[in-house]
Amino acid sequence: MSQGEPGIELDTSLGYMLKAAASALHSALEAVLRPLGMTITHYACLELLAQRPGLSNSELARGAFVTRQSMNVLLQALERQRLVVRAAQAPVGRALPTELTARGRRQLKVASAAVRRVEQDMLANLEFSEQDQMRRLLAACIASLTEPPASASLTSPSVRRGWRRRRRPEF
Amino acid sequence: MSQGEPGIELDTSLGYMLKAAASALHSALEAVLRPLGMTITHYACLELLAQRPGLSNSELARGAFVTRQSMNVLLQALERQRLVVRAAQAPVGRALPTELTARGRRQLKVASAAVRRVEQDMLANLEFSEQDQMRRLLAACIASLTEPPASASLTSPSVRRGWRRRRRPEF
DNA sequence: CAGTATATGTCAAACTACTGACATGAGTCA
DNA sequence: TGACTCATGTCAGTAGTTTGACATATACTG
Incomplete structure (x- = not known):
């Protein structure tokens, strides 16, 4: 083009x-989850709870890359559908531990299989060593963008100080 | 973090x-673009037009990973702001070629610099060879998810048949 | 040529997720 | 103890996107 160095070369820009890639994955996930009557965030919430029972609303929000407000409305819906249960009162602080119900586990089981298929499709042409490499590269990018050198674990809410987590999530 | 770390795949799931990573990048981009009064899609639209002048609404939508309806409303706003101009009538078919105005180019220049900084931050800890590797891996994932083996170029709307592009975009 | 399928532009309605705001619980520090 | 800071839950309003629908333009098919 004419004007000097324009911007970013889209075709080779890693951003x-x-x-x-994230968009393609999102579309593919949506396509398999929709017939099950679930959104991606809905699925993510269930999956997180299956692997870490007792997570609070805010922790689920961080794990699903949405705001705690968004997760809150979702959680209320899931509770109405009897897919999850929340503690009536907080054992400590204000955080209310949440857990899957048997119904929630059943729904998750179907969804989880579908999601796994999509992920395997995505990696169909990559060797295991390449998958490891990709994990390493993505982790490096995440770390660089998240600045604070260490931790920020899903379940370490209070200890860390002086660093304010970025408010906005995804997408 | 007391509950028995159920080995989760989340921590190692490439999906x-x-x-x-996409979420972290999105947040970082939003953070630098917001002070400029731009959204990510807004920026993406301008950047696409800078590199491929004459792109239509639908082509811009695909390039920015949103629906053509979303891009349409954005384009109308950008046109009102005198950042872009659209052809009054289609040279062929219904597609209306769009181009940046001088004003649009000026706005893009500032935004592009900010975005470049974010991308460089993200890649700060990666060697050039690793960046190439990452490009290759991401490309493979995209290809696997998009199924149809070939093409699907930003500017090949009509030729391809028998394959319907996935409707939903991103993020 | 008629019929069908694909692309595109655009309006309107519905939705999802975010921002803003406020109150509550807990830890830190002087 | 009291002031301050931070994390959380939740309600209300809003912005950005998607879904749905329709008209129109082109190209393929038989």
Whole structure:
């Protein structure tokens, strides 16, 4: 083009490619989850609870990359559907531990299988060593973007100080 | 973090890590673009037009990973702000070529610099060879998810048949 | 040529997720 | 103890996107 150095070369920009890959994955996940009557965040919430029972609303929000407000409305819906149960009162602080019900586990089981298929499709052409490599590279990108050098674990809410987590999530 | 760390795949799931990286990038981009009064899609639209002048609404939508309806409302806003101009009538078919105005180019220049900084931050700890590797891996994932083996170029709307592009975009 | 399928532009309605705001619980520090 | 800071839950309003629908333009098919 004419004007000097324009901007970013989209075709080779890793930021753009990252977005493209995430977008493709998102579409594929939506496509398999929709017939099950679930959104991606809905699925993510269930999966998180299956692997870490007792997570609070805020912790689930961080794990699903949405705001705690968004997760809150979702959680209320899931509770109405009897897919999860929340403690009536907080054991400590204000955080209310949440857990899956048997019904929630059943729904998750179906969804989880579908999601796994999508992920395997995505990695169909990658060797195991390449998958490891990709994990390493993505982790490096995440770390660089999240600045604070250490931790920020899903379940370490209070201890860390002086660093304020970025408010906005995804997508 | 007392509950027995159920070995979760989330921490090693490439799908999850991809989402995490995209989410972190999205947040970082939003943070630098917001002070400029731009959204990510807004920026993406301008950047696309800078590199491929004459792109239509639908082509811009695909390039920015949103629906053509979303891009349409954005384009109308950008046109009102005199950042872009659209052809009054289609040279062929219904597609209306769009181009940046001088004003649009000026706005893009500032945003592009900010975005470049974010991307460089993200890649700060990666060697060039690792960046190439990452490009290759992401490209493979995108290809696997998009199924149809070939093409699907940003500017090949009509030729391809028998394959319907996935409707939903991103993020 | 008629019929069908694909692309595109655009309006309107519905939704999802975010921002803003406020109150509550807990830890830190002087 | 009291002031301050931080994390959390939750309600209300809003912005950005998607879904749905329809008209129109082109290209393929038989």
